[in-house]
Amino acid sequence: MGTDIDGDSRKTLQDVINRLKDYKPPQDQWEEFDPSRRAAVLILLFPDAKGELRVVLTERSSSLRTFAGQVALPGGKADSPAESAFQTARREASEEIGLPSRNDLLPSPFTVTHLCEMPMNLSRNQLGVRPCVALLHTKPGYTGATTPEESLIPRLDPKEVASVFTVPLKAFLTSEYQNPELETAPEDKITESTVDIDWGAVPTGTTGWYEGQWLEWYGIKWRGHQFNVYTSPVVVQKRDSTEVLEDEAQAYAAGSLNDGRRSGGGTHDKKMVKYKVWGMTARIVVDAARVAFGANPDFEFVDKMGDDEVIDLLNKQGKLGPRIPGIAEDSGRGGTLKTDNKKGESGKL
Numbered sequence: 001m002g003t004d005i006d007g008d009s010r011k012t013l014q015d016v017i018n019r020l021k022d023y024k025p026p027q028d029q030w031e032e033f034d035p036s037r038r039a040a041v042l043i044l045l046f047p048d049a050k051g052e053l054r055v056v057l058t059e060r061s062s063s064l065r066t067f068a069g070q071v072a073l074p075g076g077k078a079d080s081p082a083e084s085a086f087q088t089a090r091r092e093a094s095e096e097i098g099l100p101s102r103n104d105l106l107p108s109p110f111t112v113t114h115l116c117e118m119p120m121n122l123s124r125n126q127l128g129v130r131p132c133v134a135l136l137h138t139k140p141g142y143t144g145a146t147t148p149e150e151s152l153i154p155r156l157d158p159k160e161v162a163s164v165f166t167v168p169l170k171a172f173l174t175s176e177y178q179n180p181e182l183e184t185a186p187e188d189k190i191t192e193s194t195v196d197i198d199w200g201a202v203p204t205g206t207t208g209w210y211e212g213q214w215l216e217w218y219g220i221k222w223r224g225h226q227f228n229v230y231t232s233p234v235v236v237q238k239r240d241s242t243e244v245l246e247d248e249a250q251a252y253a254a255g256s257l258n259d260g261r262r263s264g265g266g267t268h269d270k271k272m273v274k275y276k277v278w279g280m281t282a283r284i285v286v287d288a289a290r291v292a293f294g295a296n297p298d299f300e301f302v303d304k305m306g307d308d309e310v311i312d313l314l315n316k317q318g319k320l321g322p323r324i325p326g327i328a329e330d331s332g333r334g335g336t337l338k339t340d341n342k343k344g345e346s347g348k349l
Contacts, residue, residue, distance in 0.1 A: 009050065009051035009052075010051060012051070013047055013051045013053060016053055016292045016293060017115065017135060019291060019292055019293070019294055020115040020116050020133055020135075020288075020291060020292050021115050021116060022116075023115075023116040023118075023291045024116070025116075025117060025118060025119045025305075025306070026119065026306075026308075027119070027308070028117070028120075029119075029120040029128060029130075029308070029311060030084070030085050030120070030128070030130050032128075032315075033120075033128040033320065034320065034321055034322045034323070035078060035080070035081040036322050036323040037126065037127050037128050037320060037322075037323055038077065038078040038083075038085070038088070038127070038128055038130070039075060039076060039077045039078065039088070039123065039127040039128065039129045039130070040075050040076075040078070040085040040086070040088040040089040040092070040129065040130040040131070040132055041072070041073035041074065041075030041089060041092075041129060041130075041131050041132070041281075041284065042056075042073060042074045042075055042089035042090065042092070042093045042099075042132055042134060043055060043073060043118075043131050043132065043133045043134070043284065043285065043288050044056040044073075044074065044093065044099065044112075044134055044136055045115075045133065045134065045135050045136065045169060045292075046135065046136040046137060046166075047137065052168050052170070053168070053169045053170070053292065054166040054167060054168055054169065055166065055167055055168075055169045055172075055285055055288070056073075056074065056097070056164060056165075056166050057071055057072070057073060057164070057165055057166070057167060057229075057275070057277060057281070057285075058071070058072055058073070058074055058096060058097060058161045058162075058163070058164050058165075059071055059072075059161065059162040059163045059164075059165075059193055059233070059275060060072050060160065060161065060162065061158060061159060061160050061161060061162050069162070069193065070278075070279075070281075071193070071229075071275050071276060071277045071278070071281055072281050073131070073281055073284065073285075074089070074092055074093040074096045074097055074099070075088070075089050075092045075093070075129070076088070076092040076095075076096075077127065079091065085117060085130035085132055086114050086117070086132045086134075087101075088130075089130075089132040089134075090102075090112075090132075090134075095157055095160065096157055096160050096161045097157075097161060097164055098157075099112070099136075108139075109138045109139045109142040110136060110137070110138060110139070111136075111137065111138075111139050112134050112135065112136050112137075113134065113135045113137065114132065114133075114134050115133045115134060115135055116132075116133050116291075117130055117131065117132050117133065118130070118131035118132075118133065118284065118287055118288060118291070118305060118306065119287075119305045119306025119307075119308065120306050120307065120308070120311060121280055121283070121284060121306055121307050122307040122310050122311055122314075123280060124280075126314070126319065126320065126323075128311065128320075129280065129284075131284045131287075131288065133288060163193075163233040163234060163273070164233060164234050165229065165231045165232075165233040165234070165273075165275065166231075167227075167229055167231070167277070169285070169288065169289050169292060169293075170289060170292075170293060171209070171227075172227065172282075172285045172286050172288075172289040172297070173286070173289050173290070173293060173295060173296070173297045173298070174205075174209075174210070174297065174298055174299075175204040175205035175207075175209060175210035175297075175298055175299045176205040176206065176207055176209065176210075176298075177207060177209040177210070177227075178207045178209070179207075179209070179229070179230045179231070181230060181231060181232065181272065182230050182272070190230060190271070190272040190273070190274055191271050191272070191273055191274070192273070192274050193273055193274060193275045193276070204299055208228055209227060209228055210225070210226070210227055210228075210299055211225075211226040211227075211228070212224060212225050212226065212299055212300060214300070217310065218310050218313060218314075220309055220310060220313075221302070222302065223283070223300060223301050223302045224278070224279070224282075225277075225278065225282035225283060225286055225299075225301075226276055226277070226278040226282060227276070227277040227278070227282060228274060228275075228276060229274070229275040229276070229277055230272050230273070230274050230275075231272065231273060231275070232271070232272060232273070233273055233275075283302075286301065287305045287306075290305075
């Protein structure tokens with residue numbers, strides 16, 4: 001991390017990292033899932049120039065078959081029964097945002113440290129999703145002032161990822177976060193991301209950052225979160241079109257498109273873009289923030305992390321055996337529990 005981080009910030013950051021290192025989930029259900037249902041996501045954290053821990057999020061390509069255009073953590077399905085959750089998450093992050101899957105392939109002075117894994121979540125299409133927390137940082141002894149966000153250029157795969165952006169992890173514990181970029185960005189430059197989720201929730205707080213509602217999923221109470229992020233992302237898609245810029249994306253990946261753009265991975269969209277972090281992704285980052293900062297959010301939440309109740313229920317019903325290609329599965333989608341008579345979807349991805 002950079003030398004401009006003051007002593008107090010450095011100590012606070014180390015405390016956060018230590019909490020994540022010390023965290024042990026109640027149970028590891030990875031091996032209990034059929035290999036065809038195993039998936040993992042990477043909660044990739046890094047300290048910015050001020051020592052604030054940020055999390056990397058992506059907007060899925062509009063051409064994908066599932067959850068197209070929605071915000072997600074880098075990740076995907078396991079390739080083989082032998083692949084661990086962290087190996088799956090690193091490989092998928094390599095394919096989607098260009099983060100090397102092995103530390104020896106990372107440019108100096110960076111490295112990735114595996115901090116912990118979170119309880120298993122269940123996606124709407126009944127994949128067991130294991131969140132893996134990792135820290136992207138400079139190697140011990142390095143005293144330069146560089147940060148990963150400035151020095152590691154995302155190499156986005158346009159077939160899977162439309163854009164990538166980062167958010168302070170601690171922001172997912174408050175309903176009153178105020179994005180500092182909004183103070184300098186005219187409203188006429190703010191556009192919507194590819195998919196605009198409107199689930200009828202009422203904003204909490206005064207900044208428009210957080211919305212939430214109580215939902216029902218397989219008959220179990222589930223808290224849906226939605227965070228409204230305004231940022232200038234790194235993109236490989238036009239903001240006013242769902243068309244993938246294949247030629248330009250290939251040029252980005254080759255590092256040969258340098259006329260004012262970020263070489264190697266995409267271009268900074270000068271417009272502010274509004275992203276909605278919601279569903280399973282939102283719940284995962286909220287839980288990671290709870291562990292990291294040893295605090296609970298100021299909005300309503302489910303205390304238990306992960307989806308062990310639903311997983312146990314579906315296992316007893318024999319619904320989590322090997323996946324059969326082409327067979328649509330029950331999503332368990334329920335209605336809202338408290339939405340002022342507005343019907344909404346479960347928000348569970």
